[in-house]
Amino acid sequence: MTPPPHQNPADPATRNQAPRDPASDNPAAEAPDADAAAVRDATARLLTAVETLDDAALRAPSRLPGWTRGHVLAHLARNADALLNVLSGRPMYVSGQARDADIERDAPRTPAVHAADLRAAAARLDAAFAAEDAQSWGRTVELRNGVTDLAAAVPFRRRIEIELHHVDLGLDYAVDDLPADFVARETATMARRFHAHPDVPEAVELRAEDGRTWRTGAPAGEPVVVTGTPAALTGWLTGRTTGSGLSASGPLPVLPPL
Incomplete structure (x- = not known):
C-alpha cells in the first residue's frame, strides 16, 4: 500500500501552510458546534475500527510512509491534545522533535x-469545544509553523485529522466512505490551499460530477479541467490516491507535498 508521492505522515490540517489571514482559509468556521x-x-x-485490531494489526504498516497503524493512532491522540493547547493559547507542540518523539513512544502500545x-x-478536546x-469562537489562534486561523475552524481541522487518518489506517474505511459533507468542504479547503501555490504552475478547474466546481493552481490561464466524483477529487487533492477515478483535459497536475 504505497501512498502517493505528495502524502506524508504529518498533520493534514496544518502541514506546510504559510502564515496568512485566518479569514482567507476558513471554510469551516460557520457552525463550530455542529x-x-x-x-x-x-x-x-474510528474507535469502533480500533477495537477490532490486535497487536499484529497495529504493528502492520499504515498507508503513510514509515508509519505503522500504531503511529497513526498515537498521532491522533496527541493531535487532540495539541489542538487543546491551541484553544488554550499555548504552543500547539513544544517542538517538532517532541511531537515526533511522543508518537514514537506511543506507537507500540496495545490496542486497548x-x-x-x-x-x-478526544473527550478532553470535546470538553474544550463545549466551553467555547x-x-x-471568533478569536484568532495559532497552530504550527506560524499558521493562524479562527478558533471556530479548529473543530473542522480536527475532523480532517480523524477522517483522513482513518483512511490511512488501511482498514475497511476508504476515500469513498468519507461523509459527503466532509468531502465537499475538504475539496474547497484543498482548492484554497493550492490556489496560487508556486509548485502548482498550471491553472486547474476541479469539476465534481454533481456540478460543483472549484478553481485552484495558477490564478490565470486556460485551466486543466479535472473531473470526477467529489470523493475522487478529495482523495487526489489530499494525497490519498494518485488520481484514480478522475479524468483530465491534459496531463494530471503533479501536486506538491502536503
Whole structure:
C-alpha cells in the first residue's frame, strides 16, 4: 500500500501552510458546534475500527510512509491534545522533535491502551469545544509553523485529522466512505490551499460530477479541467490516491507535498 508521492505522515490540517489571514482559509468556521458533533461521530467510527485490531494489526504498516497503524493512532491522540493547547493559547507542540518523539513512544502500545488514550484525549478536546461560546469562537489562534486561523475552524481541522487518518489506517474505511459533507468542504479547503501555490504552475478547474466546481493552481490561464466524483477529487487533492477515478483535459497536475 504505497501512498502517493505528495502524502506524508504529518498533520493534514496544518502541514506546510504559510502564515496568512485566518479569514482567507476558513471554510469551516460557520457552525463550530455542529462541527464538534461531527468530530464526535467520526471519533466513534474510528474507535469502533480500533477495537477490532490486535497487536499484529497495529504493528502492520499504515498507508503513510514509515508509519505503522500504531503511529497513526498515537498521532491522533496527541493531535487532540495539541489542538487543546491551541484553544488554550499555548504552543500547539513544544517542538517538532517532541511531537515526533511522543508518537514514537506511543506507537507500540496495545490496542486497548491506544483506544483508551484516544478516547480520553478526544473527550478532553470535546470538553474544550463545549466551553467555547459565540464570542470566543471568533478569536484568532495559532497552530504550527506560524499558521493562524479562527478558533471556530479548529473543530473542522480536527475532523480532517480523524477522517483522513482513518483512511490511512488501511482498514475497511476508504476515500469513498468519507461523509459527503466532509468531502465537499475538504475539496474547497484543498482548492484554497493550492490556489496560487508556486509548485502548482498550471491553472486547474476541479469539476465534481454533481456540478460543483472549484478553481485552484495558477490564478490565470486556460485551466486543466479535472473531473470526477467529489470523493475522487478529495482523495487526489489530499494525497490519498494518485488520481484514480478522475479524468483530465491534459496531463494530471503533479501536486506538491502536503
